Amino acid sequence: MEVRDTVKCDDCGSRDLSRDPVRGELVCQDCGLVLIDQEIDLGPEWRSFEGDDKARTGAAMNVMMHDKGLSTELDWQNKDYSGKSISTSNRIQFQRLRKWQSRARSTKHMDRNLTVAFSEIQRMSSNMGLSKSISEEAAVYYRKAVENNLIRGRSIDAMAAACLYLANQKVGGARSLDDMVKGTRVGRKPLTRSYKVLKKSLRLRLDPVTPEVYVNRYCSDLALRPELEEKVLNLIEQSRERDLVDGRSPTGVAAAALYVVARMEGQPRTQREIADMSGVTEVTIRNRYKEICAALDISLED
DNA sequence: AAGACGAAAGTGGTTGA
DNA sequence: TCAACAACTTTCGTCTT
Numbered sequence: 001m002e003v004r005d006t007v008k009c010d011d012c013g014s015r016d017l018s019r020d021p022v023r024g025e026l027v028c029q030d031c032g033l034v035l036i037d038q039e040i041d042l043g044p045e046w047r048s049f050e051g052d053d054k055a056r057t058g059a060a061m062n063v064m065m066h067d068k069g070l071s072t073e074l075d076w077q078n079k080d081y082s083g084k085s086i087s088t089s090n091r092i093q094f095q096r097l098r099k100w101q102s103r104a105r106s107t108k109h110m111d112r113n114l115t116v117a118f119s120e121i122q123r124m125s126s127n128m129g130l131s132k133s134i135s136e137e138a139a140v141y142y143r144k145a146v147e148n149n150l151i152r153g154r155s156i157d158a159m160a161a162a163c164l165y166l167a168n169q170k171v172g173g174a175r176s177l178d179d180m181v182k183g184t185r186v187g188r189k190p191l192t193r194s195y196k197v198l199k200k201s202l203r204l205r206l207d208p209v210t211p212e213v214y215v216n217r218y219c220s221d222l223a224l225r226p227e228l229e230e231k232v233l234n235l236i237e238q239s240r241e242r243d244l245v246d247g248r249s250p251t252g253v254a255a256a257a258l259y260v261v262a263r264m265e266g267q268p269r270t271q272r273e274i275a276d277m278s279g280v281t282e283v284t285i286r287n288r289y290k291e292i293c294a295a296l297d298i299s300l301e302d
Numbered sequence: 303a304a305g306a307c308g309a310a311a312g313t314g315g316t317t318g319a
Numbered sequence: 320t321c322a323a324c325a326a327c328t329t330t331c332g333t334c335t336t
Contacts (some may be wrong), residue, residue: 249327270305281328286307 110146113156117142120160128175128183130168137167141198148201154194161186162194169206174217176209176251178279211236211245211254214278218258221277222269231261235292242295248288255280256288263300 118139125135141163145151151159161184168175181188199206212233219229235257239245245253255278262269271282293300 247326252327271307272305282306283308283329284327287327290307 113151114143114146117146117156117160117163120157121164124161124164124184128164128179130164130173130175134167134171134173135164137170138163141166141202144202145198150194150197150201154197155186155190157184157186158190158194159198160184161191162198165191165195166198166204166206169209170204172207172213174213176214176279178251209250211250211257214251214254215258218254218274218278222258222262222273224258224262224267224269225265228261228265228267231265232257235261235296238296239292244288244291244295249280249284251278252280252284252288254278256285256292259285260289260292260298260300264298 121135121138121142124130125132125138138160142160145159145163161180164184165175165177165180167173168180175183177188177192180186180191184191215229215232215236219226219232232254236245236253239253239257255274259269259271259274271285274280274285275282292298
């Protein structure tokens, strides 16, 4: 999409910017700096942030609304609007103005970035059915990411999704990386990349993801009797004692344990059903459940 | 026909020299 | 940084119910 050629990259000055019309996101093609377009549709999501102090990590709304005049271009050439040179006596004053302007503009960009990111987080979060506390946590991470200068060169989407993923993990939520990829339309690579950067520079201590966190969701997705959930958890614990859990994908272990319990308890689900629901392949479910059955002397013959 | 099975080859991430 | 490695996936032909 074409962008007015008066817009320049704050970082390198390049005019080669491309715009994503959906997100209102502007990315410099030369240095990768993420800028934000002027006209942003805040959407209804913003409302939910207001009036709630804890969640109110973003910029005030009027930062977005007022003052389009401030973004008036001061050209770097010492010419006035008619093209005449500016007198030497005025030049120093202009220097000062420019400096001031670029400073004001960069905090404005930060605010815009945050605003867009927060509504993105809200959108993704509600799209995936995540709780409000998770999206609030994610918003906190995003703000920290901005403060630590991690946004530069990354897409807002990817970082927002990474923050959500992180927040979800922090509270032991049952969303895998694949779930995030599906639920956010952010590619796997940018997501994991942002996630790693985020995790590293925020030095967050995260407990490793266990199969247990998926059990509840899987069981209800497959409409299993509620009491089977406990049995699945049990089986996972037993498997852990036999060293069949660590180093394996938690979703795979959960899916396999669920398969075994469902069959044992007379509510069988096919491997395909479970595979489709969990995003784990049938082959992996087989491998896991064979291991488990072998180690625990379980026979599935009816 | 549907479901389960397992071999073989390929992929992406981790680890250790 | 690269190679080795284990877990996982994809694909596909075969067996079982």
